[in-house]
Amino acid sequence: MTDPALPAYPHAHRLDLVEDLHTHRVADPYRWLEDASDPDTERWSAEQDALYAAYRARFDALGGAFATERLTARLGELLGAGFVSTPAWRGGRRFFSRRAGDQEHAVVVVAEGDDERVLLDPVALDPAGTTTLDAWQPSKEGERLAYQVSTGGTEESVLRVLDVATGEVVDGPIDRARYSPVAWLPGGEAFFYVRRLAPELLPEDERQYHRRVWLHRVGTPADQDVEVFGAGLDHTNYYGVSVSRDGRWLIVSASAGTAPRTDVWIAEIAADAAAPAFVEVAVGLDAETGAWVARDGRLYVHTDQDAPRGRLAVTDPERPGVEHWTTLLAERADAVLEDVAFTDGGDDERVPTLLLASWRRHAVSEVTTHDPATGEATGALELPGLGSISGLVTRPEGGPEVWFSYTDHTSVPAVHRFDERTRRVTLWASAPGEVPDLPDVVTRQVEATSADGTTVRAFVVARADAVDADGRPLAPAPTILYGYGGFQISLDPAYSATTLAWVEAGGVYVVANLRGGGEEGEDWHRAGMRAHKQHVFDDFHAVAELLVADGWTTTDRLACWGGSNGGLLVGAALTQRPDLFAAVVCSAPLLDMVRYQRFGLGVTWTEEYGDADDAEQLGWLLGYSPYHHVVDGTAYPATLFTVFEGDTRVDPLHARKLAAALQAATTGAPVLVRRETGVGHGGRALSRTIGLTVEQLQHVAWQTGLAAPGRRAAEPAPVVVGEEGR
Incomplete structure (x- = not known):
């Protein structure tokens, strides 16, 4: 280690382990670190903890915006507004999630008229704050609520049912319900859901898989549930289930792991709901498809079959096959179809009067209106700004109103309502806490050219006083480049306390929209998966080079940051282009791509990355696997790994x-590991979120020069702007 102020790195012995894998000679000198319970691994991890503690002690000397107490308080203020979700209407009740600024976790609220009460609070279930609410679903009449919770970050959801009127638990616990949707039948006495087979029926290495769709009757033991779907299909399948509002139709979808293909079946629910007769809607297509029966009794299909950016088709549920589909909304060349909703007269007036469609155009949302019979465009909604929306929510009994959530880089998420009668969009529900004073920032969308000539876009967020009248940087600044690039996940404009805290202090924050994501549709996704994964890294490098070339930053002030699949991204970036970055934050990452599918949920990701047990696909993986591309004697960037011991x-x-x-x-600079127990890959308490973010930002600020010991509280780094910009 080049920093004499820090202890030496913990000793890690190197195994002379080289395997012949499909003609490849693959070294794995640190395989012993795979076993967390091995005494050597425990010793090594404890020494890494001590090393990081010594490094973290240096943060106590940081002044200004990155002093621990001040940064913790500021992140708390930026998150203080909390959030509120779109409503789920059920009869005379509406259900929604809400987190006030001082709450560790969001709660589920039920409202009747102007009266509302907290129905479910994870902290009330577990005062330690380690229990997270994974999902919830009210019954069609709003009398009961199915909910799932997990503890310690495991995401191993346990399902229960409570009575909405009394708040009492009336059913459960049902285990093995991880990632399970719940589809209630009318009356609230039974529902379809997804559960894994009992572990004693399975090989030990397959106990995370083998899901089935079951029918459960409230109040009966789960071991009496009836299996209705899934036997004989791919053991890695995830299933979706839904039941039409009138209870007539059951729809089941299946995808093998995270493959970008979805099969869909429909069944008419007879008197014996436990024995539905399924008919194919879309099976065996190389496409993602979602289907539902709307209030008008027709089957609507949202698919990327023959339309990589998505289209909407319609048919009769009694003739659901592809050959009967009629396209209602055709694919657009410039935008991705995200969601649709219909308005109507409400109650018995079921004929749609307006079709709303939300689209993503270069990561920015727009909503258009259409004739519901022909799909002809009739207009567009006026949104609050250039941001992103989520959900187009209507009442199950119909009507002229549609709700959605809106956010952008400086707008706390809020719920808006469209009323067909007035054709106006109005604010319907704001976050419950106080919206903080926000820095004056500007956002630009820039374009980089990747190695193969592809245009790659990125959002650049900077202080308004750090750019000129044309939006160009006045001087290079410490910059964070964030990316993901996988699983068709889009990085859309969104409010971020991390971004605002960094930019407020004088930095620049950049979010790259890389191939592998969903920003430009399924072709964009597939251009960054499997054999084409290197495109994602090339895109990232191209954005980094653009930031330097255009004067936003310099390589000694540029950091990259990513988590999960984004951790793989920055792992590849630091091993392929260590010259480009001064600092790295690599959180909950995938890094050994030769053995990734042997651990956690890795086997479900082979459609995204490739199968290391296949000779050709192993070649793809070895081509970029960060662990296998470390070169002795290289000056690597200052790297902080953040990992969570409950991560499954x-x-x-x-x-x-x-x-x-x-x-x-x-x-080169320090390479460090920050471990955290009691949390996992997903949700966590607010205080833990803030604590992690504080240390990640301090690491990047220290290594890029935005923070230094003793800097005055209100002073940004001098490399960012002159005195006139402070």
């Missing part, structure tokens, strides 16, 4: 192995 999606072994390899190889 991405095993912390990935970070351990690459950290050991980098520590042995680097001639």
Whole structure:
């Protein structure tokens, strides 16, 4: 280690382990770090904790915006407004999630008229704050609520049912319900859901899989549930289930792991709901498809079949096959179809009067209106700004209103309502807390050219006083480049306390829309998966180079940041282009792509990355696997791995192995591991979120020069702007 103020790196012995895998000679010197319970791994991890503690102690000397107490308080203020979700209407009740600024977790609220009460509070279930609410679903009449919780970050959901009027639990617990949708039958006495088979029926390495769709009757033991779908299909399948409002139709969807293909079946629910007769809607297509029966009794299909950016088709549910589909909304060349909703007269007036469609155009949302019979465009909604919306929500009994949530880089998410009668969009529900004073920032969308000539866009957020009248930077500044690039996930404009805290202090924050994501449709996704994964890294490097070339930053003030699949992204960035970055935050990452599918949920991701047990696909993976591309004697960037011991999606072994390899190889800045227990890959308490973010920002600020010991409280780094900009 080049920093004499820090202890030496913990000793990590190197195994002389080289395997012949499909003609490839693959070294794995740190395989022993895969076993968290091995005494050597425990010793190594404890010493890494001590090393990081010594590094973290340096943060106490940071002044200004990055002083621990001040940054913690500021993030609390920026998150203080909390959030409120769109409503789920059920009869005379509406249900929604809400988190006030001082709450560790969101709660579920039920409202009747102007009266509202908290129905479900994770902190009331677990005062320690380690229990997270994974999902909830009210019955069609709003009399009961099914909900799922997990503890310690495991995401191993346990399902229960409570009575809405009394708040009492009336059913459950039902275990093995991870990632389970719930589809209530009318009357609230039974529902379809998804549950894994009992572990004793399965090989040990397959106990996370083998899901089935079951029919459960409230108040009966789960071992009496009736299996209705899934036997004989792919053991990695995830299932979706829904029941039409009138209870006549059951729709089941299936996808093998995270493959970008979805099969869909429909069944008419007879008197014996436990024995539905399924008919194919879309099976065996190389496409993602979602289907539902609307209030008008027709089957609507949202698909990217023959339309990579998405289209909407319609048919009769009694003739659901592809050959009977009629396209209602055709694919657009410039935007991705995200969601649709219909308005009508309400109650018995079921004929749609207006069709609303939400689209994503270069990551920015827009909503258009259409004739519901022909699909002809009739106008567009006036949204609050250039941001993103989520959900187009209507009442199950119909009517002229549609609700959606809106956010952008400086707008706390809020719920808006469209009323067909007035054709106006109005604010319907704001976040419950006080909206903080926000810095004066500007956002630009820039375009970079990737290695193969593809245009890649990115959002650049900077202080208004750090750019000229044309939006160009006045001087290079410490900059964070954030990316993901996978699983068709889009990085759309959104309110971020992390972004605003960084920019307020004088930095620049950049979000790259890389191939592998969903910003430009399924072709964009597939251009960054499997054999084409290197495109994602090339896109990221192209954005980084653009930021330097256009004067936003310099390589000694540029950091990259990513988590999960984004952790793989920055792992590849730091090993492929260590010259481009001064600092790295690599959170809950995938890094050993030769063995990734042997741990956690890795086997479900082979459609995204490739199968290491296949000779050709192993070649793809070895081509970029960060763990296998560490070169001795290289000056790697200052790297902070953040891992979570409760993570059941991405095993912390990935970070351990690459950290050991980098520590042995680097001639550059510190390589460190921050471990956290009691949390996992997903949701966490607010205080834990803030605590993690504080340390990640301090690491980047220290290594890019935005923070230094003793800097005055209100002073940004002098490399950012002159005195006139402070």
